[in-house]
Amino acid sequence: MTGETREQFKVLVVDLPAGRGAITSLEGRDSLAGGSGLTAMLFDRYGLPDRPWDDPEQPLIFAIGPLTGYFPLMSKTVCAFKSPYHDQYAESHAGGRSALSLRFAGFDALVIRGKALAPSCLSVGSRHLELKDVHFLWGMDLLRTGKMLRRMYEGSGHRSILRIGPAGENGSAMACINVDTYRHFGRLGCGAVMGAKNLKGIVILGDGSSPLPEGKAYPKLFTEVYRKMTDTDMMEKYHNFGTPINMAILNGISALPIRNLQKTSDPGIEGITGETFARDTLLRNAACAGCPVGCVHLGFVRERFMEENRYLYRQVSYDHEPIFAAGAMLHVTNAFSVLTLLDTVEREGLDIMSAGVALAWATEALEKGIVTTRETIVPLKFGDETAYREGFHHLGAASNDFYRLLAQGTMKAAEHYGGADFACVLGQEMAGYATGEVFFVSQALGLRHSHLDAGGYSYDQKDKEPDVDGAVRFLVQDEQARVLLTSMVSCLFARGVYGDQVLSDCLRSLGYLNLADGLGDVSRNVRKLRWRTRLRTGFDPRTVSIPKRFLEVETWRGRIDSAYLNALKDAYAGAILALGEEDA
Amino acid sequence: MKILTAPRMERCIGCHSCSLACARLVHKMLSWDMAGIRIASSGGLSTGFEARTCLACLPAPCAAACPTGAYAQRKGGGVIVRKNLCIRCGKCADACPVDAVFLAPDGEPFVCIHCGRCVVYCPHDCLELTDVGTEGAEESNARESAS
C-alpha cells in the first residue's frame, strides 16, 4: 500500500437531480481518521448551517473508517445530516452490511445532495452508479420495500439495502433508515432526510476488491484480534443473551424506565427480560458483515389469520432499547406482544425508541385529560398491545394533527397540548436507562443525545458521591475515547478490545503510519470538530432543560438529587462550549 | 483427500468471516468475491444464508472445459489451479453447474482449492474439512450442497 492513496479520503458525491456523481479526493486522513471525523468534515464542506434540514441542498452523508473491512467488528457506518428533530447537525450509526459494502464499493464516504425529480432508488458500486425511478414503491411499508428492492438489484449477500417507510416519506422527525432488515440508522430522523430527497432506497454494491499489505504482519494481527473477539469471554454479554440482559439488571437496581418513567422497577418485567426472550422467542442469531460475535437476536411473531388454525410468522430483531421502548415504557410485559409492536413500528419506518417514548407520553396525557381520544384516535392504555399497534400506525402515517405534531418530537406536542413535565425527553426521546444524574445530563447534552455518547449510565452505577467536576471530567474523556472508535468506525461493543495500542497496531499494519502515531490528537480533533459543527447549526447546551419527570425518579440510590443534576448540567454545558469554541 | 464442506449452514449468522479469511489468506485480497466461498442470503435475510463454494465434482466440469490446463482435475474431486497457465477465457465459470467459480472484472477466475483455511474462522462451526479418501464422488450425495 502506498502512502498517497491511503492518506486521502475517496468520496463519492451524488447529485440527485442530475442522476450523476463525482469522485472527490480529500485530505484529512491523518487528523480525522474517518467515520465521525470525516462526516463532520464533509458537513463543513457541503452542509448549509443556516438553511433548514429539508433544504434540498443539505447533504446526507455516510462514512466508514480506515480499518473497515480489514479488522473484525469494524462494522459500522456513520450517517450525518441536519436533523428534522432539532434542525441541528446530527449523527446516527448502524451496521448490517452497510460498512463493508461501502468499503468494497471503494469509497470512504458517500455524500448525497439535492432532491431526485421523482421517488427514486440510488445504487452505487465500484463500477456502478444509477438512479432509478421507483415511484411505485412510494407509500409502501418498509419491509415490503426491502423485498422489492432485493428483487430489483443484483448482488445478494454482497450489498447493503437502505430504505425508508411511510414515516420517512412524511417528514417524521422519528423516521429511521432501515439497513438490511435488522439494523437501523435510528435516531434524530435521518429517514425524513432521505424522504425529503425523494429517495426511497439506497443500494450499495460491495463488488470491488483491493490488495492487502505484503507479508505476515497483517494476517497475524488480524488473527490475534479475531481470537480476542471470539475465544475470550470479552464479548459473552453480546453473544449470549445480547443487550436485553440489561432489562433484568436495570429492573433489579430500580433503574429501568417503566410506564413513562413513573416507575423504575416492576415484577412484571419478568415477562420481557433478555432471559425470557431467549427462552421463549429466540429463533436464531445474525451478524453484521465482518463481525463474528453475532449480537443480532431474532425473535418471531406468530399470527392466526384464519379460524382454521392458519398461522403466519415473521422474524423480528430485538435488543435492549427496543424492548425498553415498546415494552417497559408502555408497560407491555409479554415478550410476544413486544415483538408484535416492534414489527409494527418497523413497517412504518419509525425509530422505535422515539416512537415508544412518544406513545408513553401520549398515554399519560390521555390519562390526565390533557388530550382526548379526538387527538389520539385510539384509547391508548398502558399494557394494551392492540391500542399501541394502532397508535404506532397513526404515528407513522401522521394520521391527524396530533400525530403529525407528535412525530416531530414529544416535546413539540407537549409544548402545544401541555404535559411537558412528564415528557421523557433528553434532547430526544430517552434511552432505556434511568440510572441517575450523570446519565440524564449525558444524554440531554451529548452530541447524539444517545446513551452511547459517553458512559454516564455506568458512571451512575459506580455509586459515587456527587462530584460535579469528576463527573464532567469523566464525560469529556469518555466521549473522546468513543469518538476515536466512531471515527474508525468500530462497533462500540468492541471497545474492550480496541484500546489505543491495538488500534495503533492495526493502523500500522495497513500502512497508516502517521495516523497510528497520532491517535491522541485525532480524537481531540474529531471531538472539537464535531462540537464546532453542532454549535454552528444552532445548538446551545445552556438552554437544554431536563423535564420534571426525571427529577421524580427513584433509583436504588434514592431520589434524584436535583441540585447535583443542575450543577452538572451547567458545568457540562460550559465544557461543551469550551470544546467547540477552541480554535481548530 | 480433503474437501471443504458446509454441512451446518443453518447455523450461519452471515458474518462473512469465512470468505474474508479466504480472500485474505489464500488470495491476499480484501474482497467478498475473490474467495473460494461466498455467503449470500438465501432469499432475504429472514431465510438464512447459503454458502456458494466448490462441490469438488469428480470429474470437474470446469477442469474439462479449461482449454489450457490452468484448471486441472484434482484427485478426489475439485481442481488444481495453476494461475500462470490461465488465459482468462472464462470457460471454467461457464461450465460450473453451481456458480462456484467467480470471475473478477478482469476475467481472473477464483475457486475453492479445499485448503481449509477458512474453517477455523467460522464462529458457529458451519464449515468442515472432510476427508473423502480418493474415491470422493460416491460420497458427494451425502455432502451438504452449496445452496
Ligand code: SF4
Ligand atoms: S479462465 Fe483460465 S482457468 Fe478458467 S477455463 Fe479459461 S484458462 Fe482455464
Ligand code: SF4
Ligand atoms: S477451503 Fe481454502 S480455498 Fe476453499 S474457501 Fe476455504 S480458504 Fe478458500
Ligand code: SF4
Ligand atoms: S464464517 Fe460461518 S457463520 Fe460466518 S458467514 Fe461463514 S459460514 Fe456463516
